[in-house]
Each structure stands twice: as C-alpha cells, then as structure tokens.
Amino acid sequence: MLTVAFWLLALILFAVATRVGRRAGLIPIVSQLLLASIGLPLLMGLWVEPYWQLSGAQLVAPLWLKSLYSLSFALLLGHILSDAIDLRIDRQCLKIALPSFAVPFLCGLACAMWLLPAQPWLSSLAVGLVFAITAIPVLYLYLRHIDYPPAAARRLVQSAILIDLTCWSLFGLAQGSLDLNSLLLPLAGALLPLLLRALRIRQPLCYSLSFFALLVVAEHFRLNALVFGVGYLLCMAWLKIPLVMPLKATWLELVQTRYAVPLILTFGIVQINLHSALDEINVLQMTALLLLPVVSKLLGNWLGLSWATPSFAGASKWRESLLLNIRGLSEIVFLNLLLQQHLISPALYFALMLMGLFATLLPALAGMNKPLLKSAVPPGKEPLCQS
Numbered sequence: 124m125l126t127v128a129f130w131l132l133a134l135i136l137f138a139v140a141t142r143v144g145r146r147a148g149l150i151p152i153v154s155q156l157l158l159a160s161i162g163l164p165l166l167m168g169l170w171v172e173p174y175w176q177l178s179g180a181q182l183v184a185p186l187w188l189k190s191l192y193s194l195s196f197a198l199l200l201g202h203i204l205s206d207a208i209d210l211r212i213d214r215q216c217l218k219i220a221l222p223s224f225a226v227p228f229l230c231g232l233a234c235a236m237w238l239l240p241a242q243p244w245l246s247s248l249a250v251g252l253v254f255a256i257t258a259i260p261v262l263y264l265y266l267r268h269i270d271y272p273p274a275a276a277r278r279l280v281q282s283a284i285l286i287d288l289t290c291w292s293l294f295g296l297a298q299g300s301l302d303l304n305s306l307l308l309p310l311a312g313a314l315l316p317l318l319l320r321a322l323r324i325r326q327p328l329c330y331s332l333s334f335f336a337l338l339v340v341a342e343h344f345r346l347n348a349l350v351f352g353v354g355y356l357l358c359m360a361w362l363k364i365p366l367v368m369p370l371k372a373t374w375l376e377l378v379q380t381r382y383a384v385p386l387i388l389t390f391g392i393v394q395i396n397l398h399s400a401l402d403e404i405n406v407l408q409m410t411a412l413l414l415l416p417v418v419s420k421l422l423g424n425w426l427g428l429s430w431a432t433p434s435f436a437g438a439s440k441w442r443e444s445l446l447l448n449i450r451g452l453s454e455i456v457f458l459n460l461l462l463q464q465h466l467i468s469p470a471l472y473f474a475l476m477l478m479g480l481f482a483t484l485l486p487a488l489a490g491m492n493k494p495l496l497k498s499a500v501p502p503g504k505e506p507l508c509q510s
Contacts (some may be wrong), residue, residue: 125175126182130389131182136162137385149487151263151380152451158482159388160473161390161457165398179393190343194392195383196337197348198369199456202379203259204291204352205366215434219282219427223447224289227254227421230415236410239471246466248297252417253458253475255423258451258483265446265486275434277282282427286376287453294457295349309347309476313354316362330359343375347465384452391459391472400470412474417482420448446488448477 137155140162167424220230233255235247262283266276299306312421315337316330324330334355341348359366368375404412424444434443458475462468467475 125177126188129171129175129177129182129384130188133163133389134382134385138381138390141380142478150261150264152258152384153480153483153487155162155384155388156451156455156483158474159392160480161274162475163389163392164473167393168397179395179502182393183487184403188390190230191386193339193343195386196456197340198351198377198383198498199452200342201208201338203287203456204356204366205388205455210283210288210360213281215431216278216281216285218431219424219447220276220289222426223257223282223420223423224255224286226409226426227416228252228394230254230419234411235414236480238408243466245297245301245449246461249294249461249466250471251295251459253454254419256290256454256457257420257447258449258453259283259284259287260453261451261460262446273434275438275443277451278434279443283447290457291349292353295347295353299347299350303338306347306350309341309351310354312341312351313358316358316364318356320362324428327365327367330364332369334359334366335369349460383405384455387459388455389475391462395469395473397473398474400468401468403468404474409474412471413478413481415480416475417448417485417505421445421481424448442489445489448482448485450482456478 129235137158140154140158141151144151161192167179171182181490183192208458211458228251231251232247233243235250235255238246239250239293263276263280271279284430295309296306299309315333319330334352337355338352340346341351369377416432421444425440428440428443455476458467459471461473462469
C-alpha cells in the first residue's frame, strides 16, 4: 500500500508543479524537471526513506509499475522518433547540424575518457551523445512561443531532427554491435511495414498501432528499441505512410504531461541515493558536467549557424545557438534508457539531468520568455511539443 501511496503522491506533486509553473510562465517540462531534480530527492531523503522505510529499489519493484513504465517509455520514445518521418534534409540544415552534433559529441567523449572514472566504451559513447542531443519538442514550442519566422523555425527544427536522429541511430547501432542477435531481431521487426504493404494493407492506423505495440515489447524485453523504432519509421517514411498517434491529441497531451513524463522522471530519480551519488562525484566533475555540455553545444551551434547562410535578415546566431541547446524531454528519455541498462551511474544521471534543466532554462533566462501564445499546431504534434 505504501508503494501505491508514494506513486499517487508523486503524480499529485507533478500535477501541482505543472499548474504552478504554467501560472509562472514556465512550460510543463521545465516545472517537471525542477520537481524531479530538487523536490523528489528531498522527498526521498527526508520522508520516504527514513519514515516510510521504503528504498528506491522497492518503489520500482512491482510488476505492474514496470509494465506502466514500458508503456510510457514506448509512447514518449515513439513520439520523439516520429519526427524522423518529417525529416527534410537540405544543405543549410546539414551545415547547421554537423558542427552542432560533432563539437559537443567530441567534447563529451573527451570528458568521459579523461574526467570520469573508467567505464566501457559504450558508456563513453553515450555520454558524448548526451552532450550533443537537442530536444525537438521543447525547441518547437519555444519557436512558436517567440513567434519566430516560419521558414527560420522550420530550418532549426529540421536541424534538430537530424541531430537527434543521428544520436539515436548511432547509439542503437553501437549497442547492437555488442550482440548481433539483439541487432538482427529489431531490424527484422523494423521491416514489418514492407510486409504489411505486400499484404495490401493501406490503413496508417494499422502500421502505427503495430509500431507502438512492438516498441512496448522491445522495451519490456530489453531488445534494441532504438534500432527497431528508427528503422520502422524510416520504412514508413519511404512508403509515404503517416504515423497516427494511438490517442486523440487532447488525450495524448493529458497522458504524456500528467502520467508518462512524471512516471519516467520519478522512476529514474527514486533509484538514486542522493548522498552516495554526490559522494561518487567530485566538484570538478560536477562542474564539468554542468558547464561543458552547454558550452560545447553552444560553440557547435554557433559554428554551424555561421557556416550556413542567415535564415532571415537580422537573424541572431547567438539566439539561435541558445535555442538549439535546449534539452528537455529527448534527454530525459535517453538518460532513463542509459540508467535502466546500467550504462551510466546514478551520480552521472543526476548531474546530467541538472545540466538538462539548466540548458532548457537558458533561453528564458536570456529574455526569450514571453507568455506562451495559444495557436493552431499540426494535428498529432501538440502533446509532444507541450510536454
């Protein structure tokens, strides 16, 4: 009963934080990150562990909770990866994306090898990818929020899609290279759209429901969900079949904001013993993990934007660099994936989550914080962009 009570309390706290944050002009993901990074560790350390006598391992042990986690993870990962279908590569996007990915990625690799304790090469690769990742949903929301010129906004979003698709694909292939069977089975599943087309099935909903169902299975059985997800959606894009979300936009927003994101954040945070985690990381390492990802990403963004032609007369490379540095939901999902597979330590998870919060707040701290304007958005994209 105490475990159920804790999870109900967590959901209530996230709902309150989201509502208070909206009144203060914060988008939901920022309020949720603030609660996860500060409120939940305090709740665990000051109340749940000493008085309820519940550890993080006990709180995430129930089978029903792991099933809910798999559903939430598949929903969020699938929605993030769905941007692969919308990818339209042009020369200017490529010029922006290459330095914006390469500079922070190389900085992350160097940080993993020289500043962090010895770890497997896949963990070092993952740290480099965390340094490089951009949160497409929150970027899209900020661009609408500040009424950015549509053509310029489209170019930034397309660049972010290219960066993130590279991150997800590289990690999936690297992970699969350690076990060929774990790579071949997801690749075979990714070809399902070709089989459905051969069977003359044309309904997009059939392809989409198969995608989300198999993504849940892949996550639950620790198969390579990234390789499957990217491959499946690329097949759908090649066949020109749109991805249909499993719920209507309003319900999907509700499920993501109130349940899926809070569950994934809490699932990761409660497994961290904050005292031991902070003992595992020194001041130099913490400072580097908070600053180097942001600085290197800003540098890479600025180089890419300088290489590309200006998106419009008077475009500010500094402002666009800050926007492309936004982390948010994409990084949360990636960090949870790494933590569940024991590729990063709880201390590293916590430090990188704090970095993601700092990077996501930077545009607002720099003055790009006008009240969010409600306007029409493409059907099916609202929940992800508002998470």
